[in-house]
Amino acid sequence: MLKYLSCLFLFLFLISGHKKIYAQEKKGLADQEIRITISEGTLGQYLNAIVAQGVNLSYSSNQLPLADKIKLNKGVYKAAQLLRLLLSTYPVEIKTERDKIILYVPQPQAASSHTLSGxxxxxxxxxxxxxxxxxxSGTNLGTQSNEYGFYTIELPTGINYLQLSYSGYRTLRDTIKISGSKVLNFSLQPGLFLAEVKISAPKLTEGATELQTINLKTVGDLPMALGETDPLKAIQLKAGVTGGLAGGNMYVRGGSPDQNLVLLDGIxxxxxxxxxxxxxxxxxxxxKHIDFYKGAFPSRYEGRLSSVIDVKTKDGDMQKYHGAVNIGLLTSSAMIEGPLIKNKISFLASFRRSWVDGLTYLLTKGDNGLKYYLYDANLKINYWIDSTSRIYLSAYKGSDRFRLNLSDDKTSAIGLNWSNQLLSFRWNKVHSPRLFHNSTLSYSEFKNQLEDQDQNGDRQFNKITDIGIDNDLSYSWNNTVKSYxxxxxxxxxxQSAPDAELQSDIEDQHSVHLQAYTDNDVDILPQLKLRAGLHYTAFITSGKTYHSFQPRTKLTYTANDQHQFYASYAIMAQFYHQITINALSLPNEFRAPSTAELPPQQSAIYEIGYLNHLPSSGRIGIQFYRKDFSNLLMYRPQQNALEGQLAGNWRDRLISGKGHSQGVEIEYAQDFKWLSVQASYTLFKTMFIFDQVNNGKAFKAPHDIRNQFNTAITVNLSSKWSCSTLFTYSSGMLITLPGYALPDLDHVLSGTAKDAPTYLYATEPNNYRLPANYGLNIGAVYQTKFRARQQGRLHFGINNILGKPRPFQVNASLENNKINVTQIIPFKLLPYVGYSYSF
Known part of the structure; x- marks a missing residue:
């Protein structure tokens, strides 16, 4: 009996000793000291450092965001303390076993989901x-707010860890407990702030490739032409966009300027x-915001072939008054916004005008024969009816006035006037957490008039008026399917006329557009997303109705937070025609709607691409595209385009053809602590085919630039000083060198060719490329803060300190069998200075 009792005692002693040893091992593993020698690294780097110092970690790389950047003080930490610090923002559990520490994401128990919206x-x-x-955090769930800031998402019952982000705003992290459907609004604070532990790795979000949000601050820091801060210039730094940075028209992926759909508050x-x-x-x-699309167009957009530039103005602050005053070399402007009734009604008003005409008047002490000015005015009123309804009233009016006296007695002069007027009334309504509704009533008017005030008094008049109503709905079926x-x-x-004084000669054409569209976002897999859409338009004009079905499809594969691949296909149609006579942006072009004789232009766009997010908020992307055009218009080569318009027989002077454009685009952007870099390169080719030109063979389009390279660098020297450079390079413009002379077409048709003036004509248009163009701008910005939210900003620099700008006009002539080419470049080296004050 004693023997058995001794064995039992020995057995219990061994078990208790084992438990003490295990407890010591367990305690020692969690308390083991880890030395951290880097102040900023990825989560994976820190975990590797822990393993390298003897701690056995077990975790799944698919469940942890190992590429996230974390800022951490150097020093010595206990293992458990360090892990809790690194994983504090993630729903990760830490479990210690006998010889290892396990990191895992607890799987939620089967439970119903609820809708979170706001x-x-x-x-x-x-x-x-x-x-x-x-x-x-810790899941594949995510969404974006719509263009009016409304979001909806399905969340599982229980605790959820939210992370909200927006460019230029501090990331917000919040923990909410969901037990039923909930409406919750969030406020993000402007600016980026460093915490002791900062997660700064960029995330690929849904739609990141098709939607290119333009950074408006970029333009303010760069030395643009004449120092003017123009938000559209940021678009012209993008790959696939040529021209426009130093003036002139903007071309996107081989398309003409009129093929860019530009919207101001939806108009x-x-x-x-x-x-x-x-x-x-x-x-x-x-x-407030600019979206830029050059492919994978959402189905709600229509009417142009090459790009969409969707500009939204600020709504007006509901709490406080803010404003800005700017004085520049070309224009001066002022803006003010604030509440009319706090938390109920707000407004925004802005006005800009050029003042060069006043300066030249003072310098010349009178009328010098040249007068030009421009102005823009914006007004917006925002009425917050309740938490589910808002009303917006938005208005814009702008104009250019140009006049040049051609004789000392002022009896002969030329004038060019054009203007835009826009007005929209918009109503937003949240009908349910899943259903959002927007209705818009809009009016727009564009008018231009070219006057030749000589003895003949020729005038060219064009006016386009639009009245429209839109109804848009978005419905979230669940987290994997959303429909629009x-x-x-x-x-x-x-309305158009060769002589505006003769009302009987005004050509008046009416058309009706009836449109319907749908877009459907489907998450086939967590990494694979599909957008499938269709746009339908019935275009009704005199004697003809066109039906246009335009499918739009995009497939996106996101391998992880760094790598994304995508492919898209879109059909676009354009029921509005414009032929630009020269490279300048002057509104004296031919404009007309589609008719029975002028079918709508069409394009088919294919693209594939890859996007890679780099550390330190950087990214690099590459895209390949192909675009096919049909029903393009151009003037017959052997005729005077402007005289044809004034004579009223412009239809006889137009011919129809097709074309294609293809290319590769590369973009790079990265922000460091004190340095910001963005660069783009485009290699493309655009060809036209017209049966009546070049014997039906393909020839280069007038805007076939081939190579375009842009790079912008901003260096933040201190909290007050920054300097920047902007370098652009492009292949030379194409011109047509004459080969022989032909009589004017009107005289040929009338049988009086022997008395006709002759015009130089070449068998192949655009057969000569001018030398390449390049330019280097430098600038600096000095900022001073006076009080809270009050800031002064002095910017100055030099345009074209080095380079050869693109000419504004090129003339080619044939004399004694020798070709002479003359380029007109108004300025090369041009300094600028400006000052802004905001409060």
């Missing part, structure tokens, strides 16, 4: 943030440039 605002202003990102703008394209109609202080629907109707009136 708006995402900027600070306390109640300014909605479009396309803000929402992610649920199409027919001419978005001021004189020569040096400046757009958009006041940077009044603009819309119906639209628009009445368009084109």
């Amino acid at each position: 708006f995402i605002y900027s600070g306390d202003s109640m300014e909605a943030l479009p396309y803000a990102s929402i992610r649920i 199409p703008v027919y001419n978005y440039n001021h004189f020569t394209g040096l400046l757009s109609i958009f006041n940077n202080d009044a603009v 629907f819309g119906i639209k109707a628009k009445l368009t009136r084109f």
Whole structure:
């Protein structure tokens, strides 16, 4: 008996000793000291450092965001303390076993899901943030707010860890407990702040490739032409976009300038440039957000072939008054926003005008024969009815006035006047957490008039008027399927005349656009997303109705937070025609709607691409595209285009053809602590085919630039000083060198060819490329803060300190069998200075 009791005692002693040893091992593993020698690294680097110092870690790389950047103080930490610090923002559990530490994401028990919805605002202003990102940490769940800041997402019952982000705003992390459907609004604070542990790795969000949000701050820091802060210039730094940075028209992927759909608060703008394209109609202080598409077009957009530039103005702060005053070399402007009734009604008003005409008047002490000025005015009123309804009233008016006396007695002069007027009334309504509704009633008017005030008094008059109504719905079925629907109707009136004084000669054309569209976002797999859409338009004009079915499809594969691949296909149609006579942005082009004789232009766009997010908020992407055009218009080569318009027989002077464009685009952007770099390169080819030109063989399009390279660098020297450079390079422009002379077409048709003036003519258009163009701009910015939210900004620099700018006009002539080419470049080296004050 004693023997058995001794064995039992020995057995119990061994077990208790084992437990003490295990407890010591367990305690020692968690308390083991880890030395950290790097202050900023990825989560994976820190975990590797822990393993290298003897701690056995077990985790799944698929469940942890190992590429996230973390800022951590150097020093010695206990293993458990260090892991809790590194994983504090993630729903990761830490479990210690006998010889290892296990990191895992607990799997939620089967439970019902509930809808979380609301708006995402900027600070306390109640300014909605479009396309803000929402992610649920530790899961594949995520979504974006729509263009009016409204979001909806399905969350599982229990605790959820939210991460909200928006470009230029501090990332917000919040923990919420879901037990039923909930409405919750979020406010993001402007600016980026460093915490003791900062997660700064970029995330690939849904739609990141098709939606290119333009960074408006980029333009303010760069030395643009004449120092003017123009938000559209940021688009012209993108790959696939040529021209426009130093004036002139903007071409996207081989398309002509009229093939760019430009929207201001949802209203199409027919001419978005001021004189020569040096400046757009958009006041940077009044603009909130710009979306730029050059492929994978959402189905809600229609009417152009090459790009969409969707500009949204600020709504107006509901809490406080803010404003800005700018004085520049070319223009001066002012903007003010604030509440009319706090938390209920807000407004925004801005005005900009050039003042060169006043300066030249003072310097010349009178009329010097040249007068030009421009102005822009914006007004927006935002009425917050309740938490589910808002009303917006938006208005814009802008104009250019140009006059040049051709004789000392002022009896002969030429004048060019054009203007835009836009008005929209918009109503947003949240019908349910899943259903969002937007209705818009809009009016727009574009008018231009070319006057030759000599003895003949020739005048060319064009006016385009649009009245439209849109209804758009978005419905979230669940986290994997979202649908967008819309119906639209628009009445368009084109008026044109060779002589505006003769009302009987005014050509009046009416058309009706009836449109319907749908887009469907489907998550086939967590990494594989599909957008499938269809746009339908019935275009009704005199004697003809066109039906256009335009499928739009995009497939996106996101391998992880760094790598994304995508492919898209889209059909676009354009029922509006414009032929630009020269490279300048002057509104004296031919404009007409589609008719029975002028079928709509069409394009088919294919693209594939790859996007890689780099450390330190950087990314690099590459795209390949192919675009096919049909029903393009151009003037017959052997005729005078302007005289044809004034004579009223422009239809006889137009021919129809087709074309294609293909190319590769590369973009790179990265922000470091004190340095910001962005660069783009485009290699493309655009060819036209017209049966009546070049014997039906393909020839180069007039805007076939082939090579385009842009790079912009900004260096932050201190909190007050920054300097920047902007370098651009492009292949030379194409011109047509004459080969022989032909009589004017009108005289040939009338049988009086022997008395006709002759015009030099070449068998192949655009047969000569001018030398390459390049330019280097440098600039500096000095900022001073006076009080809270009050800031002064002095910017100065030099345009074209080095380079050869693109000419504004090129003349080619044939004399004694020798070709002479003359380029007109108004300026090369041009300094600028400007000052801004904001409060």
